[in-house]
Amino acid sequence: xxxxxxxxxVAGLLRRRGQPVxxxxxxxxNQRRLPELVPEGGATGRCCSLDDVYDARFVAQHLGxxxxxxxxxxxxxxxxxxxxxxxxLAGRTPIPCTLCxxxxxxxxxxxxxxxxxxxxxxxxxxxxxxxxxxxxRYQLRRGVDQAKDQTYFLFGLTQQQLAHTDFPxxxxxxxxxxxxxxxxxxPVADKPDSQEICFVPNGDYxxxxxxxxxxxxxxxxxxxxxxxxxxGRVLGEHQGVHHFTVGQRRGLRVAAGEPLYVIATEQHAxxxxxxxxxxxxxxxLHAGQVNxxxxxxxxxxxxxxxxxRNKHEAAPATLDPAAxxxxxxxxxxxxxxxxxxxxxxxxxxxxxxxxxxWIE
Amino acid sequence: MQSPAGAPLAPYxxxxxxxxxxxxxxxxxxxxxxxxxxxxxxxxxxxYGNASSIHRDGQLARQRLEIARRQTAALLHCDPKELVFLxxxxxxxxxxxxxxVKAHPGARKHVITTAIEHPAVLNPARQLxxxxxxxxxxxxxxxxxxxxDDVRRALRAETVLISVMHVNNELGxxxxxxxxxxxxxxxxxxxxxxxxxxxxxxxxxxKALGVDLYSISGHKLYAPKGIxxxxxxxxxxLSPTQFGGRHERERRAGTENVPxxxxxxxxxxxxxxxxxxxxxxxxxxxxxxxxxxxxRVPATGVNGSVAHRGPNxxxxxxxxxxxxxxxxxxxxxxxxxxxxxxxxxGAVEPSHVLLAIGLSREQARASLRFSLxxxxxxxxxDALIEAIAESAAQLRHLSPxxxxxx
Numbered sequence: 001x002x003x004x005x006x007x008x009x010v011a012g013l014l015r016r017r018g019q020p021v022x023x024x025x026x027x028x029x030n031q032r033r034l035p036e037l038v039p040e041g042g043a044t045g046r047c048c049s050l051d052d053v054y055d056a057r058f059v060a061q062h063l064g065x066x067x068x069x070x071x072x073x074x075x076x077x078x079x080x081x082x083x084x085x086x087x088x089l090a091g092r093t094p095i096p097c098t099l100c101x102x103x104x105x106x107x108x109x110x111x112x113x114x115x116x117x118x119x120x121x122x123x124x125x126x127x128x129x130x131x132x133x134x135x136x137r138y139q140l141r142r143g144v145d146q147a148k149d150q151t152y153f154l155f156g157l158t159q160q161q162l163a164h165t166d167f168p169x170x171x172x173x174x175x176x177x178x179x180x181x182x183x184x185x186x187p188v189a190d191k192p193d194s195q196e197i198c199f200v201p202n203g204d205y206x207x208x209x210x211x212x213x214x215x216x217x218x219x220x221x222x223x224x225x226x227x228x229x230x231x232g233r234v235l236g237e238h239q240g241v242h243h244f245t246v247g248q249r250r251g252l253r254v255a256a257g258e259p260l261y262v263i264a265t266e267q268h269a270x271x272x273x274x275x276x277x278x279x280x281x282x283x284x285l286h287a288g289q290v291n292x293x294x295x296x297x298x299x300x301x302x303x304x305x306x307x308x309r310n311k312h313e314a315a316p317a318t319l320d321p322a323a324x325x326x327x328x329x330x331x332x333x334x335x336x337x338x339x340x341x342x343x344x345x346x347x348x349x350x351x352x353x354x355x356x357x358w359i360e
Numbered sequence: 361m362q363s364p365a366g367a368p369l370a371p372y373x374x375x376x377x378x379x380x381x382x383x384x385x386x387x388x389x390x391x392x393x394x395x396x397x398x399x400x401x402x403x404x405x406x407x408y409g410n411a412s413s414i415h416r417d418g419q420l421a422r423q424r425l426e427i428a429r430r431q432t433a434a435l436l437h438c439d440p441k442e443l444v445f446l447x448x449x450x451x452x453x454x455x456x457x458x459x460x461v462k463a464h465p466g467a468r469k470h471v472i473t474t475a476i477e478h479p480a481v482l483n484p485a486r487q488l489x490x491x492x493x494x495x496x497x498x499x500x501x502x503x504x505x506x507x508x509d510d511v512r513r514a515l516r517a518e519t520v521l522i523s524v525m526h527v528n529n530e531l532g533x534x535x536x537x538x539x540x541x542x543x544x545x546x547x548x549x550x551x552x553x554x555x556x557x558x559x560x561x562x563x564x565x566x567k568a569l570g571v572d573l574y575s576i577s578g579h580k581l582y583a584p585k586g587i588x589x590x591x592x593x594x595x596x597x598l599s600p601t602q603f604g605g606r607h608e609r610e611r612r613a614g615t616e617n618v619p620x621x622x623x624x625x626x627x628x629x630x631x632x633x634x635x636x637x638x639x640x641x642x643x644x645x646x647x648x649x650x651x652x653x654x655x656r657v658p659a660t661g662v663n664g665s666v667a668h669r670g671p672n673x674x675x676x677x678x679x680x681x682x683x684x685x686x687x688x689x690x691x692x693x694x695x696x697x698x699x700x701x702x703x704x705x706g707a708v709e710p711s712h713v714l715l716a717i718g719l720s721r722e723q724a725r726a727s728l729r730f731s732l733x734x735x736x737x738x739x740x741x742d743a744l745i746e747a748i749a750e751s752a753a754q755l756r757h758l759s760p761x762x763x764x765x766x
Contacts, residue, residue, distance in 0.1 A: 022692065027707035053705040068688050071707035074721070112682065115755040116689040 006124030092342025155356025225270030247338030428625030532673025541570030587620030
């Protein structure tokens with residue numbers, strides 16, 4: 001329970017069904033830890049803030065269910081925050097929400113819930129899970145509300161994890177969920193949605209990384225480097241590759257005749273390579289550490305639609321089992337803009353989530 | 361967060377409590393005893409006068425307040441005039457520390473306390489540091505005991521106060537207050553002892569201990585929350601820390617909490633009268649619990665000294681387990697126990713006391729505190745042992761990954 005509308009409605013629905021329910025909140029990050037990042041007037045509306053825990057507890061009290069806050073701060077820092085930073089410094093653009101789902105929420109948190117006697121966990125994700133008799137597999141489907149669908153972040157779930165997980169909101173739209181919240185009398189019915197990465201204030205991940213290093217007394221070594229075009233000509237300077245992501249246009253501060261975009265970042269050379277919009281197009285990509293959900297690992301080419309970032313519209317493509325599974329080669333029917341290493345490629349067949357992997 | 365303007369909140373549902381509750385967290389707080397309740401309700405109903413008023417309603421309140429002061433003083437073996445009623449242990453510690461340091465005329469001041477104090481002492485000490493007072497935090501040994509020589513070595517010419525708890529809230533260890541008092545007396549330094557976890561559990565004689573200031577809290581000995589007392593030895597210089605009317609001999613401004621004091625007085629009297637019998641009964645139960653856990657659950661051990669310990673507390677590490685998960689598991693089975701310290705969100709942080717006696721963060725997180733009290737019986741202890749064995753087995757079976765089982 002995050003203190004938001006979605007997980008609160010989940011708790012309310014389960015309580016209404018008369019099932020024994022225990023409310024749990026994960027304390028993941030201490031919002032007061034990097035005070036330089038907290039805007040004037042204090043942190044609000046981000047996960048793990050005292051206000052959010054207050055709201056979650058208020059909902060639990062309202063529903064009359066037992067409620068606990070679990071301290072996952074150490075584990076979150078180890079398994080989400082540090083890899084997040086390492087990825088950025090390595091010139092990739094990570095998705096901490098997926099790491100959190102894979103290594104915290106549906107792993108250690110599920111373990112803990114099982115350990116204290118829960119048969120299943122339920123979360124406020126917009127996704128649907130069901131068991132398919134013919135294939136003998138748990139299948140994951142997009143949430144009915146396409147705008148809210150969160151399956152992009154859930155591609156790493158294993159069959160065992162899905163077997164013990166409920167997504168009660170998968171069949172509802174967000175307006176319906178807010179309506180349910182009002183119907184259930186929940187005190188958070190009109191609370192605004194959270195948007196950004198929960199531990200990064202205002203989405204400024206570069207400022208977060210800099211502040212984290214300052215706190216730990218680590219100077220990011222030789223962060224500065226050159227901004228070059230695809231022919232290797234030096235166009236300007238930058239303050240660290242972690243300030244840039246593929247497809248980015250703003251913040252380059254170099255003058256050129258045509259709009260320039262980040263094409264790639266090279267961590268070893270501390271270089272940011274820029275080019276035209278056309279130079280961002282890629283016909284194919286390799287996905288590593290592929291996890292198959294709704295179908296067994298593929299042995300031959302399979303047609304699918306592939307999403308390469310959360311807000312991307314899934315594009316038709318052919319999935320080709322590479323010579324070295326669990327890697328997969330993805331060949332798009334039409335070249336795609338800003339294929340970004342560190343993001344996920346998630347494979348769909350309509351609503352069905354076939355699986356996904358990390359863009360290399 | 362607010363409900364839409366004017367929209368009524370649906371009625372709260374009653375908290376689901378489907379099992380009999382067994383309470384093993386008496387160091388956190390105690391239920392109000394029947395004897396206390398019996399005097400508390402009439403005190404609330406009938407003794408409504410302001411104890412500082414001149415009329416007879418005020419005189420009645422004053423009479424009850426002073427009876428309570430005599431009862432409480434009897435528990436600590438002090439003169440009633442040496443006792444200040446206030447809101448509880450935290451206020452008593454704050455008044456003792458800030459009041460005595462402020463009253464000292466020196467320009468440079470130094471305070472000695474320990475690494476295993478309650479936050480009600482540690483945080484005032486940190487505040488003093490921010491105000492320019494130097495503070496030494498004496499470490500505890502792995503046994504959870506402060507060594508008087510360490511206190512002696514920490515003394516400086518400008519030391520004005522030593523603050524050492526009598527009984528540690530997490531380990532139950534009894535600190536050598538008498539020896540530290542000798543050191544303080546020789547050095548001409550005031551000694552404060554936080555006795556919140558001692559009063560009602562072990563005999564307390566502030567004169568024999570040799571302390572100048574001693575804090576107690578009502579709700580740790582079956583009185584309600586919101587009442588406590590500070591012993592201030594006759595002649596001790598103490599500046600007030602809150603300002604208002606001339607209550608409590610100008611040591612603590614604020615209308616006297618007469619019903620609270622009446623409750624504390626009765627609770628203190630009850631604690632004094634059956635201290636020996638009840639202590640040995642509870643110690644026997646605690647030992648039974650400890651033996652049961654160590655016998656039944658592999659990879660467990662007692663944190664801190666077993667010999668120098670109050671009767672009701674047991675702190676045990678369960679290697680490889682999350683104390684937090686154990687607390688939840690046991691709670692859902694009906695048993696209230698505790699682990700670590702609650703941070704502001706309510707999540708559990710590793711206990712600073714366990715870290716201070718040398719446990720790793722993992723070991724500290726893997727530890728549980730059991731604190732027994734009047735309501736506990738042999739049958740409850742046996743049920744708790746059973747539940748712990750079951751919870752530990754279940755959590756260990758699933759560790760490290762639930763998926764391995766499925």
